[in-house]
Amino acid sequence: xxxxxxxxxxxxxxxxxxxxxxxxxxxxxxxxxxxxxxxxxxxxxxxxxxxxxxxxxxxxxxxxxxxxxxxxxxxxxxxxxxxxxxxxxxxxxxxxxxxxxxxxxxxxxxxxxxxxxxxxxxxxxxxxxxxxxxxxxxxxxxxxxxxxxxxxxxxxxxxxxxxxxxxxxxxxxxxxxxxxxxxxxxxxxxxxxxxxxxxxxxxxxxxxxxxxxxxxxxxxxxxxxxxxxxxxxxxxxxxxxxxxxxxxxxxxxxxxxxxxxxxxxxxxxxxxxxxxxxxxxxxxxxxxxxxxxxxxxxxxxxxxxxxxxxxxxxxxxxxxxxxxxxxxxxxxxxxxxxxxxxxxxxxxxxxxxxxxxxxxxxxxxxxxxxxxxxxxxxxxxxxxxxxxxxxxxxxx
Amino acid sequence: xxxxxxxxxxxxxxxxxxxxxxxxxxxxxxxxxxxxxxxxxxxxxxxxxxxxxxxxxxxxxxxxxxxxxxxxxxxxxxxxxxxxxxxxxxxxxxxxxxxxxxxxxxxxxxxxxxxxxxxxxxxxxxxxxxxxxxxxxxxxxxxxxxxxxxxxxxxxxxxxxxxxxxxxxxxxxxxxxxxxxx
Numbered sequence: 001x002x003x004x005x006x007x008x009x010x011x012x013x014x015x016x017x018x019x020x021x022x023x024x025x026x027x028x029x030x031x032x033x034x035x036x037x038x039x040x041x042x043x044x045x046x047x048x049x050x051x052x053x054x055x056x057x058x059x060x061x062x063x064x065x066x067x068x069x070x071x072x073x074x075x076x077x078x079x080x081x082x083x084x085x086x087x088x089x090x091x092x093x094x095x096x097x098x099x100x101x102x103x104x105x106x107x108x109x110x111x112x113x114x115x116x117x118x119x120x121x122x123x124x125x126x127x128x129x130x131x132x133x134x135x136x137x138x139x140x141x142x143x144x145x146x147x148x149x150x151x152x153x154x155x156x157x158x159x160x161x162x163x164x165x166x167x168x169x170x171x172x173x174x175x176x177x178x179x180x181x182x183x184x185x186x187x188x189x190x191x192x193x194x195x196x197x198x199x200x201x202x203x204x205x206x207x208x209x210x211x212x213x214x215x216x217x218x219x220x221x222x223x224x225x226x227x228x229x230x231x232x233x234x235x236x237x238x239x240x241x242x243x244x245x246x247x248x249x250x251x252x253x254x255x256x257x258x259x260x261x262x263x264x265x266x267x268x269x270x271x272x273x274x275x276x277x278x279x280x281x282x283x284x285x286x287x288x289x290x291x292x293x294x295x296x297x298x299x300x301x302x303x304x305x306x307x308x309x310x311x312x313x314x315x316x317x318x319x320x321x322x323x324x325x326x327x328x329x330x331x332x333x334x335x336x337x338x339x340x341x342x343x344x345x346x347x348x349x350x351x352x353x354x355x356x357x358x359x360x361x362x363x364x365x366x367x368x369x370x371x372x373x374x375x376x377x378x379x380x381x382x383x384x385x386x387x388x389x390x391x392x393x394x395x396x
Numbered sequence: 397x398x399x400x401x402x403x404x405x406x407x408x409x410x411x412x413x414x415x416x417x418x419x420x421x422x423x424x425x426x427x428x429x430x431x432x433x434x435x436x437x438x439x440x441x442x443x444x445x446x447x448x449x450x451x452x453x454x455x456x457x458x459x460x461x462x463x464x465x466x467x468x469x470x471x472x473x474x475x476x477x478x479x480x481x482x483x484x485x486x487x488x489x490x491x492x493x494x495x496x497x498x499x500x501x502x503x504x505x506x507x508x509x510x511x512x513x514x515x516x517x518x519x520x521x522x523x524x525x526x527x528x529x530x531x532x533x534x535x536x537x538x539x540x541x542x543x544x545x546x547x548x549x550x551x552x553x554x555x556x557x558x559x560x561x562x563x564x565x566x567x568x569x570x571x572x573x574x575x576x577x578x
Contacts, residue, residue, distance in 0.1 A: 001460070001463075001464040001467070001468075001502070001505065002460045002464070004502045004505055004506050004509075005460050005463060005464075005505075005509060007506055008505070008506045008509030008510050008513075009509070009513075011506070011510045012509070012510045012513040012514065015510070015514065016513075016514075016517075036499070036503070040503050040506065040507070043507070044506075044507055044510050044511075053426065053507075053511045054511070054514075054515065054518065056426050056429060057422045057423075057425075057426055057511070057515050058526075059425075059429070059435050060421065060422050060425040060426070060429075060435065060438065060439055061439065062417075062418065062421045062422060064439075065421060065439050065442070065443050066414070066417060066418075066421075068443060069417075069443050069446060069447060072447065073447065073450055074410060352522055352523045352524050353523070389551050389554055389555070390548055390550050390551055390554075392551070394524070396522055
């Protein structure tokens with residue numbers, strides 16, 4: 001059969017145009033030897049055959065087959081496991097060094113016009129901006145240092161200053177309402193942040209709320225009910241003022257009831273998980289099937305798919321540092337990392353490399369940093385490459 | 397392309413085995429598919445052939461010997477598979493005849509070998525470029541490709557440019573011509 005492989009190589013060289021004159025003679029000799037050979041040659045170099053063949057080659061799943069075989073042939077031994085463990089420790093020590101080296105390398109080379117700096121020209125960090133929607137549906141854009149609004153609605157004054165929206169309830173009116181026991185209708189406003197935006201808000205009861213990108217909070221302009229209820233989509237950090245009335249954050253699938261505490265809720269529609277992280281105090285979580293109490297430094301993860309609610313102890317900083325302008329990842333898979341980054345840096349992306357979605361990453365950047373600084377870190381620590389095609393980031 | 401070293405160590409190690417697998421898996425599947433016309437059956441039989449290759453644990457003299465073993469093994473497995481099919485249709489009888497004929501066998505091996513070398517070049521391209529190339533080779537216009545893959549027409553153009561620059565040094569004028577008309 002060796003001879004046939006040799007002929008195949010000659011034909012392949014002919015197609016690649018790398019055939020030597022001697023080889024050409026040999027090939028011609030073979031072609032002329034029989035009509036079958038000549039027909040076969042014509043068939044192979046003909047374009048049509050070539051194209052359908054390439055399609056057929058794409059039908060087979062090489063990676064899946066290898067994985068199956070690997071399982072069958074190479075059962076993992078304990079010895080291997082141990083070495084892997086040591087590698088993990090080594091990686092834990094070496095990774096920060098590599099990261100530091102990577103960041104230095106990036107700064108030293110930042111003058112080069114490479115792919116990443118081209119990305120920086122297209123993809124910019126987010127900034128403080130939001131839209132306020134009043135009860136009657138009026139939109140007010142809140143953006144820029146100078147944007148200042150003073151609105152009076154009923155007995156509440158709304159002031160926008162330095163990227164903070166503040167509601168002040170005229171207490172004399174609230175008190176008189178309470179004293180006359182007259183139930184007045186709640187008036188709702190909504191604050192919406194776009195992708196690449198964020199905003200800060202002080203509610204009429206003094207509760208402070210930080211709204212992350214692509215989020216929305218609906219709240220009454222004055223809390224005249226026996227409970228304080230707000231509606232959150234996306235991510236918000238709450239410092240609830242204690243005033244005796246329960247404060248309830250309604251989410252799509254996860255409701256939170258508190259008295260006075262500080263906590264973070266992340267409940268994006270596009271994310272498979274919703275989380276609540278308690279910094280101090282106590283909160284009560286309710287899902288469609290259960291209720292759980294969260295103590296301080298605890299973190300609850302709600303899996304939408306199976307409605308499971310799991311609670312564990314965490315370093316809450318990881319989940320709340322965004323309020324201080326950080327973007328932080330704690331062993332998160334690249335798909336989650338990209339979703340998070342895209343929410344703040346407002347870009348489109350696509351995974352060309354499906355495997356890359358499973359890479360895990362830990363790291364922290366300032367939310368004012370160029371996107372390339374984090375891409376550079378990712379490229380240094382995992383096997384991914386970022387490219388820019390049109391305005392889309394492609395992960396290779 | 398670099399040639400994997402097969403002869404250095406007496407025992408075939410996993411790394412070399414993986415190289416061989418990567419290089420010949422698709423070609424062997426396509427070869428089996430010609431007879432079986434079923435993707436998963438082709439994959440299964442090719443996997444079996446690789447398993448018996450590994451278990452044989454023998455030192456093969458060179459790449460040709462390995463290829464000969466794999467093609468022959470897949471051929472035999474296809475024959476067994478077809479013969480064990482309960483309903484034997486005329487069509488299958490023909491295929492069995494083809495598989496048993498040495499002439500057809502060698503012709504198909506030659507075909508597969510040539511295409512595999514070309515495929516190895518194309519598979520070096522990024523996935524998106526490969527997809528676009530395949531559609532372009534089917535004769536689709538940029539706009540149609542963009543629609544089918546749900547990407548912008550400009551992306552199609554850029555990807556083609558990348559693919560073209562990577563392939564052009566490696567292919568002969570007739571194939572260059574196909575690429576140029578993309």
